[in-house]
Amino acid sequence: MSLPLSFNRHLLVAALALCGLSEMAAAQTKVVGYIPSYKGLRAVADKTDLTKLTHLNLAFANPAPGGSFLNGGNPSCMESATGADISYVVQKAHAAGVKVLVSLAGGVIPACSGDWQSLLQPGSRAAVVNSLTQFVNTYGLDGVDVDLEGALLTAIDRAGNYTPFIQNLRSALPGKLITAATATYEGGMIPVSSLPSFDFVTIMAYDAVGPGWGQVGTEQSPYSLAQSNIATWQARGLTKDKLVLGVPFYGYGFNGYAASYGFADIVNQFGAAAVQKDLIGTLCATCGYVTYNGIPTIKAKTRLALQQGSGVMIWELSQDATGANSLLSAIRSEIGSPPPAGVATVYQDCNYGGYAVGLNEGRYTTAQLQTLGVRNNDLSSLKANAGYQVTLYDSDNFTGRSVVKSGNAGCLVDDAFNDQASSAVVSKISSSWTLQVEAESYSNQSGVQTEASTEGGANVGWIDAGDWMVYGNINFPSSGTYRVEYRVASPSGASLSLDLNGGAIQLGRASIAATGGWQNWTTASHTVTINAGTYNVGIYAPVGGWNLNWIRFTKL
Known part of the structure; x- marks a missing residue:
């Protein structure tokens, strides 16, 4: 620029x-x-x-x-x-x-x-x-x-x-x-x-x-x-x-100096005293100088x-x-140093004691929580701003037993969840539009079959690379950001992509974690932007080797 x-x-x-x-x-x-x-x-x-x-x-x-x-x-x-x-x-x-x-x-x-x-x-x-x-x-x-x-x-x-x-x-x-x-x-x-x-x-x-x-x-x-x-x-x-x-964060040199310098270059070449100045040399049309x-x-x-x-x-x-x-x-x-920023704050101890870490709306794996300073299995209380909720999971990648808390939760002992959190989702409490579509209810498909699901009903399976399903006439009531969730199982992991109207609008990919079996279910998700309207929704398999039970759309 x-x-x-x-x-x-x-x-x-x-x-x-x-x-x-x-x-x-x-x-x-x-x-x-x-x-x-x-x-x-x-x-x-x-x-x-x-x-x-x-x-x-x-x-x-x-x-x-x-x-x-x-x-x-x-x-x-x-x-x-x-x-x-x-x-x-x-x-x-x-x-x-x-x-x-x-x-x-x-x-x-x-x-x-x-x-x-x-x-x-x-x-x-x-x-x-x-x-x-x-x-x-x-x-x-x-x-x-x-x-x-x-x-x-x-x-x-x-x-x-x-x-x-x-x-x-x-x-x-x-x-x-x-x-x-x-x-x-x-x-x-x-x-x-x-x-x-x-x-x-x-x-x-x-x-x-x-x-x-x-x-x-x-x-x-x-x-x-x-x-x-x-x-x-x-x-x-x-x-x-x-x-x-x-x-x-850079400067320029003239009349014998290099043409350009990053600020780190200036410090390295001219010493720590240079950080307190804006000029090396003498400021004149024919003088050698560096300005920053x-x-x-x-x-x-x-x-x-x-x-x-x-x-x-x-x-x-x-x-x-x-x-x-x-x-x-x-x-x-x-x-100034920011306070814990975010729509929710998690605490190490009951009654909001110990370290405090602010979380914005989003999904946090064990590694992501640790990057922010939250130790694994170390949370005892939390606060959520009005209109938001925190879902804690006792295993990584949003799996295992979970508890949902909104407002202030002074001690997770009361929920039998003290020092149990390994991943978390911070989300809006939404009374807005949600639609769940069963995977087997496609209007068209290529290469897939259905089978009985251990979660009840049927799921789509036999999904190979290049296969697809289309779900016709899905109406999105308003423009904005939607969370799309997929109930999936995959022995070795894979990915899927989402599109509208036969690929005319590409909405991106979601990764599918390895679950260890064809009926070991987990939920993958991503957020997308969709304009209001009625579409044919497509699910495409860039990588095969996974099953799909349902898809859920939620307006955020």
């Missing part, structure tokens, strides 16, 4: 959402961090303290020439990133309570990309939006960050196609986040007409000078630039709750972001230093 005239690979960093903790902070303070795919999604996620973030943007995805964002199980055009990489980071971030978005386009459009200008014209825009919806569903993402920049952004906007694209994306992804990154110069700003459709907008308040642009002898990202950019966007109508200030933001300026900008907006965006996380020299830690220190 680059700034004026540069259009280089420095793509801005995103706004990371933290709970507002200081008196200056908004109710929802954001800390958004970008990971460029070409830096290695897994490697950067593994070395970053994700608990200091609220949002993580994976940069950048572009469409293939035909408009598709998916090629089999992988992104069509996202440098060095596989589908497995994205799924790994999403799972790791969700376990830390962080929302994950895919960021589109970037400052430099790669050769593998289709022509954005053509693809966003009315005749092809719907196919692009549909493919993006499938991408989000396939990887369980929380939304889309749009980073169309510079001349490309301007051309799309002048053709009248930018705001309709954002509006279409908003309609296609109800309940998901839609955000944008923008520069602050004429010809590089997203149109005012698009602002109502975004959850928040991150301002790329950096790159005033760099290799090949700007006036040498000035700073790359001074505090005054942040102030000026914020004032511009306030005048354009961007509200405090949607304004997120971008800060750089050190810890004092990053802290000052964070305070400004909390006064005038709702958080901070970072380009980009791989460039941060470690320990006491970390800029991300400096941002967090200004905002």
Whole structure:
């Protein structure tokens, strides 16, 4: 995410959402961090303290020439990133309570990309939006960050196609986040007409000078630039709750220094004293110097972001230093340490004693709970916010004996479940729409048979790779997020995929754990986004070797 005239690979960093903790902070303070795919999604996620973030943007995805964002199980055009990489980071971030978005386009459009200008014209825009919806569903993402920049952004906007694209994306992804990154110069700003459709907008308040642009002898990202950019966007109508200030985790060198540096490079080359400064060398047109933001300026900008907006965006996380020299830690220190965040809190001891860990809505295996600091078989009480419930299981992967608790549960001894929890599901208490479809009630199929089920009635079996079932005329009453559950059994494990209308709309895959037998049943699930309407629902077997008893759809 680059700034004026540069259009280089420095793509801005995103706004990371933290709970507002200081008196200056908004109710929802954001800390958004970008990971460029070409830096290695897994490697950067593994070395970053994700608990200091609220949002993580994976940069950048572009469409293939035909408009598709998916090629089999992988992104069509996202440098060095596989589908497995994205799924790994999403799972790791969700376990830390962080929302994950895919960021589109970037400052430099790669050769593998289709022509954005053509693809966003009315005749092809719907196919692009549909493919993006499938991408989000396939990887369980929380939304889309749009980073169309510079001349490309301007051309799309002048053709009248930018705001309709954002509006279409908003309609296609109800309940998901839609955000944008923008520069602050004429010809590089997203149109005012698009602002109502975004959850928040991150301002790329950096790159005033760099290799090949700007006036040498000035700073790359001074505090005054942040102030000026914020004032511009306030005048354009961007509200405090949607304004997120971008800060750089990198710098530029001139007249004898290297062209660019990550902040970690600056610390390694120039020593720990450099973290307290914004400049190495002398600031003049013919002098050698390196310009960047050190810890004092990053802290000052964070305070400004909390006064005038709702958080901070970072380009980009791989460039941060470690320990006491970390800029991300400096941002967090200004905002404050978050309390246990989430819609539910689990406690080690009865009466809410011992350690406390906040859980957001989601599903937590033993490993995921342990990542968050919850030891296996070690919970004794919990609290759930109004409208939410916690289902505890005494075995990993949501199996075994379970108990469901809403509100406050002061001591799980009362439920014969003290120190028994190995996995958990936090979910909304829903009086909304639920539909269970028996597997054998298909309207069409290929390659499968039915048999008696140990759970009563019949199940579908003899499922080989390439087999499928169709369930006709399933009506979804409203647009939004649905949990889809599958009652499955598989001796060795497998996977299935879900689609609508003969594959016209792909909703993603669900993994099937090995249960050890054809009649040893477990429930697999994933969440998908579906627009209101009546569809033929398809279940496809990319991998065979499993049985299906029923499918259940629940509106979340």
